[in-house]
Amino acid sequence: xxxxxxxxxxxxxxxxxxxxxxxxxxxxxxxxxxxxxxxxxxxxxxxxxxxxxxxxxxxxxxxxxxxxxxxxxxxxxxxxxxxxxxxxxxxxxxxxxxxxxxxxxxxxxxxxxxxxxxxxxxxxxxxxxxxxxxxxxxxxxxxxxxxxxxxxxxxxxxxxxxxxxxxxxxxxxxxxxxxxxxxxxxxxxxxxxxxxxxxxxxxxxxxxxxxxxxxxxxxxxxxxxxxxxxxxxxxxxxxxxxxxxxxxx
Amino acid sequence: xxxxxxxxxxxxxxxxxxxxxxxxxxxxxxxxxxxxxxxxxxxxxxxxxxxxxxxxxxxxxxxxxxxxxxxxxxxxxxxxxxxxxxxxxxxxxxxxxxxxxxxxxxxxxxxxxxxxxxxxxxxxxxxxxxxxxxxxxxxxxxxxxxxxxxxxxxxxxxxxxxxxxxxxxxxxxxxxxxxxxxxxxxxxxxxxxxxxxxxxxxxxxxxxxxxxxxxxxxxxxxxxxxxxxxxxxxxxxxxxxxxxxxxxx
DNA sequence: CGACCCCATTGATATGAATCAATGACTGCC
DNA sequence: GGCAGTCATTGATTCATATCAATGGGGTCG
Numbered sequence: 431x432x433x434x435x436x437x438x439x440x441x442x443x444x445x446x447x448x449x450x451x452x453x454x455x456x457x458x459x460x461x462x463x464x465x466x467x468x469x470x471x472x473x474x475x476x477x478x479x480x481x482x483x484x485x486x487x488x489x490x491x492x493x494x495x496x497x498x499x500x501x502x503x504x505x506x507x508x509x510x511x512x513x514x515x516x517x518x519x520x521x522x523x524x525x526x527x528x529x530x531x532x533x534x535x536x537x538x539x540x541x542x543x544x545x546x547x548x549x550x551x552x553x554x555x556x557x558x559x560x561x562x563x564x565x566x567x568x569x570x571x572x573x574x575x576x577x578x579x580x581x582x583x584x585x586x587x588x589x590x591x592x593x594x595x596x597x598x599x600x601x602x603x604x605x606x607x608x609x610x611x612x613x614x615x616x617x618x619x620x621x622x623x624x625x626x627x628x629x630x631x632x633x634x635x636x637x638x639x640x641x642x643x644x645x646x647x648x649x650x651x652x653x654x655x656x657x658x659x660x661x662x663x664x665x666x667x668x669x670x671x672x673x674x675x676x677x678x679x
Numbered sequence: 680x681x682x683x684x685x686x687x688x689x690x691x692x693x694x695x696x697x698x699x700x701x702x703x704x705x706x707x708x709x710x711x712x713x714x715x716x717x718x719x720x721x722x723x724x725x726x727x728x729x730x731x732x733x734x735x736x737x738x739x740x741x742x743x744x745x746x747x748x749x750x751x752x753x754x755x756x757x758x759x760x761x762x763x764x765x766x767x768x769x770x771x772x773x774x775x776x777x778x779x780x781x782x783x784x785x786x787x788x789x790x791x792x793x794x795x796x797x798x799x800x801x802x803x804x805x806x807x808x809x810x811x812x813x814x815x816x817x818x819x820x821x822x823x824x825x826x827x828x829x830x831x832x833x834x835x836x837x838x839x840x841x842x843x844x845x846x847x848x849x850x851x852x853x854x855x856x857x858x859x860x861x862x863x864x865x866x867x868x869x870x871x872x873x874x875x876x877x878x879x880x881x882x883x884x885x886x887x888x889x890x891x892x893x894x895x896x897x898x899x900x901x902x903x904x905x906x907x908x909x910x911x912x913x914x915x916x917x918x919x920x921x922x923x924x925x926x927x928x
Numbered sequence: 929c930g931a932c933c934c935c936a937t938t939g940a941t942a943t944g945a946a947t948c949a950a951t952g953a954c955t956g957c958c
Numbered sequence: 959g960g961c962a963g964t965c966a967t968t969g970a971t972t973c974a975t976a977t978c979a980a981t982g983g984g985g986t987c988g
Contacts, residue, residue: 513839515926521839534824535831542835564821571820572813575783578827582784585834586791590762590770592841593885597945628966636842641945643967659954677764846975877936887976892937908984 479563480553485509485546492544498536500554504528507550508625511542512633522634524584525626527612534578547625592636595677600635601645603675605655609665618668624661649674728812729802734758734795741793747785749803753777756799757874760791761882771883773833774875776861783827796874841885844926849884850894852924854904858914867917873910898923 480503485491492502494513504526511532512522523542526532532552535541555563564571591603609622624631628639635642646663649655654671656664665671672678729752734740741751743762753775760781761771772791775781781801784790804812813820840852858871873880877888884891895912898904903920905913914920921927 513835515839515843517926519843519926521842523835523838534828535835536828537832541832568817568820571817571824575820575824575827578824578831579783579785581831582827582834583786583790585831585838586762586772586784589772589834589837589841590764592838593770593882594764594768627964633842638946639966640947640968644945647967677766677768888936889938889977890975893975896937 475566476563479559480555483552483554485550485552487546487548490543490545491552492532492540492542494541494543495539498533498538498540498557500556501531501533501560502544503553503555504530504532505551505553507552508547509544509550510547510626510630510634511544513542520633521636522630523588524581525634531574531577534574534581547630597635597637597641597645598648599674599677600637601631601642602649602654602671604631604635605649605663605665606668606672606675609668619665621658621662621664624663626661724815725812728808729804732801732803734799734801736795736797739792739794740801741781741789741791743790743792744788747782747787747789747806749805750780750782750809751793752802752804753779753781754800754802756801757796758793758799759796759875759879759883760793762791769882770885771879772837773830774883780823780826783823783830796879846884846886846890846894847897848923848926849886850880850891851898851903851920853880853884854898854912854914855917855921855924858917868914870907870911870913873912875910 482505483491491509492511506528508525508527509532510522511524511526512520514520525547526544532544533540587603587607591600595603605622608624609618612622613620626634628642631637632639632642637645646655646657649671650657652667652670654665654667654674656666658664731754732740740758741760755777757774757776758781759771760773760775761769763769774796775793781793782789836852836856840849844852854871857873858867861871862869875883877891880886881888881891886894895904895906898920899906901916901919903914903916903923905915907913
């Protein structure tokens, strides 16, 4: 199989990961990859439609307001999606990582900007070409509907967080969610790698840097998390963290 | 054409409305009706799959956490969709009105509850039956993807509002959005009918009743809006309202 | 018609998070 | 290895909104 094909898969073909996906029900729900259901011939066709790209840390590869001519699929790395107000206030509306599809939430122009948090690899698909893909692979359209529906669920959770949760609850929710997303099957107390800065965390949670820092300190003082250097955080009491994130006390 | 067919249309067949839809580009973007593209025979088939229902003011017809077995299409009236925290904090994640499709944002269980703000009429579709509908009318699946994408755009706007806007900006944004939605083609200074209470407005905007009231008072004092009785509000300076809602000053 | 109730408004006060400010930790660079 | 720059933490203070409290207005019902 030519190397090109891997660019439309969710990531490198990893037997261990595929195995764990079948073993772990949680994974199944989240990993709505675009191309998992296609055979090699179909993948080859899709690969012809995709354009491979990379972006460095800090590089903006989608700009809010630009004509929405392309969809994106992240092959490696993490990026932030955000909206700005004219005076500089910023809301990060989501982080996207390996396997995530970007660009569904667009009318004629993009409703958000996207910037790489670390060096990333991604594919670009012309919207016009994707129409043809839909005709050929209805399964892809089905998948996209699932992806969009799931993103809506996430977005609605985030509305609850931004509208009604306290600072500590927001930070706890984020950590809990990131753990579920990044390592749903791993030991829940294993250290997490957060690719974003405090500032980005603040812009995602509707808080300031200082408040995020204080909320983390509060969780640390209760021995619920352990904060390491280099953007690493270990969750010492996952159950307590989840309880706080749901305001269940 | 049997009466039943109308239940799967977006609303009563209204020649004036259809005409304005072709005349007004704004309408086109918003009115992503489920069945507009179908002919009468197809509509008849769909009508067989739909179950007609009604709900009175205050009646909850979707409960968060219940198995998500059905989709809904609102035929008449307005409802609120909301999520609650255990201690009673509530976030309204959206209002749905005539023509709106409800239930896309659901995994195995509903992620929100729904309650009628006034007497409503709606259709229910079994998720399992809708699978068959997709096979027969791929156009419907396409439409649903458009609907979901557009809802994502709205949700992301709301995240910006909840995370970063001030109280006055939130209220201005809501009024501006509601006007665009309820009467996109009408005189922008015409009086609006708001079917929700201040309490529901507060739960939608992440504020309290009192703060909503004060923000409205502030807009009234600047002669930007005029607040009537019986949930009616007129926008006197639409341009100023929009400017405030975007924090463009 | 009057009593009651619900909702909205407005005022006084409290508070959680923002802002302002200082310090410390780590990183890259010459 | 020292210096500059960026990022994170912590403390002091301010501020926007929440909370508490009082009043009014409109509708319903006996």
